[in-house]
Amino acid sequence: MNTLAYGLLSLLSHSHLSGYDLMLKLQPFWPAKHSQIYPLLSNLEKEEQVTFELVAQTDKPDKKVYTITEKGIDSLREWLSVPASDPVLRDELMIKAYCLSFVDPAISRKLFVSRLEYYHIKLQRYEEKITHILKKSGVNEGEIPSYQSPYLGAYILLNKALMSCKTNIEWCTWVLKVIPADNE
Amino acid sequence: MNTLAYGLLSLLSHSHLSGYDLMLKLQPFWPAKHSQIYPLLSNLEKEEQVTFELVAQTDKPDKKVYTITEKGIDSLREWLSVPASDPVLRDELMIKAYCLSFVDPAISRKLFVSRLEYYHIKLQRYEEKITHILKKSGVNEGEIPSYQSPYLGAYILLNKALMSCKTNIEWCTWVLKVIPADNE
DNA sequence: TAGTTATATGTAAAAAGAGACATACAATCA
DNA sequence: TGATTGTATGTCTCTTTTTACATATAACTA
Secondary structure (H helix, E strand, O other): OOHHHHHHHHHHOOOOEEHHHHHHHHOOOOOOOHHHHHHHHHHHHHOOOEEEEEEOOOOOOOEEEEEEOHHHHHHHHHHHOOOOOOOEEEOHHHHHHHOHHHOOHHHHHHHHHHHHHHHHHHHHHHHHHHHHHHHHHOOOOOOOOOOOOOOHHHHHHHHHHHHHHHHHHHHHHHHHHHOOOOOO | OOHHHHHHHHHHOOOOEEHHHHHHHHOOOOOOOHHHHHHHHHHHHHOOOEEEEEEOOOOOOOEEEEEEOHHHHHHHHHHHOOOOOOOEEEOHHHHHHHOHHHOOHHHHHHHHHHHHHHHHHHHHHHHHHHHHHHHHHOOOOOOOOOOOOOOHHHHHHHHHHHHHHHHHHHHHHHHHHHOOOOOO
16 A cells, blocks of 8 residues: 555545546645556455456446445555645756756746746636535635534645745746846 | 766766766755666767776775766757756656545645655755855855856756745645644 | 764665556537 | 548557656764
């Protein structure tokens, strides 16, 4: 059982999802390709952490919809009791930032302008998602879902995503102010 | 040539370092173990991107001090001209946050309290480093190293690290306010 | 004095992750 | 009509990363 497996169980603890849906939903928290997810799901099924049901579809290909078992929930509970391992961030832009002065300011600027675009797209998505979650959870303006609410987890995560995104936009904007506008 | 290789070249573009030092210095930007770095350095040496010199030490084991070549600098310049790939963050705590409600609030709180400690230690280190860098670069109060300054890269990176760290502390603190203090 | 930590370099094996190959159906687009 | 995109599942291979094995010296600690 690796972290990815717990990621799948976590998502399944909130709703029934196909491998494909799990892959899409997991991206913001623990990026993984379908080639990693499908074999893992079949392992989890063998270990009776999850079960699946074949769901036939007419407009789309048939799918396997997975459900977490009691054993799976127990695994999650046990895993939650041990401290989380240190976060790992790998960002090429950070290495490039370190040796910026080897190239033209125009080239440096490009790196941060395109990253800024990337974060702006993310920001918009997160803002849409957070209003969606708050609407679904049915809390009033300014309120937060309760500890028992199944929406609390998603709300906490989206808040982190939003905060980090804003900080990164701030950083990129600041860097663009530091890099001279033209090759002087 | 993968990102790790460029990470090593980036560090070597600013100073002469041993494999061990490279490993330590690289951690905040592109975490890697020594088992990954030593073979890579010997490849880079074969490709004439770096050279090394055996340096004998009396109090510590002897070491190989690496130097970047002109070819290595050219590789860096070329690499800087292509856009940076998307950043990858993997954080177990985010997955745990998603299914928080399956365990006692006390257990949930522990996760965030220990993470908060982790970030506070990081914050202190980054603050020490940034004052150190600014002192070395010789800029005046409130000023920023110039584009040509070899300290600009480190200053930009430390600012990002500091900003992110503060945001994460803010997030953890907020989460701890959301999780009820006792099992009610 | 025995164990740990730090410095320093290396290899081997296992696990994790990315990319390509493979198939299939429906919808949309040029 | 042919190409692409989205949905859906799967395997295989290659790269990347982690963990373990291996050695050696010095300093510090219990």
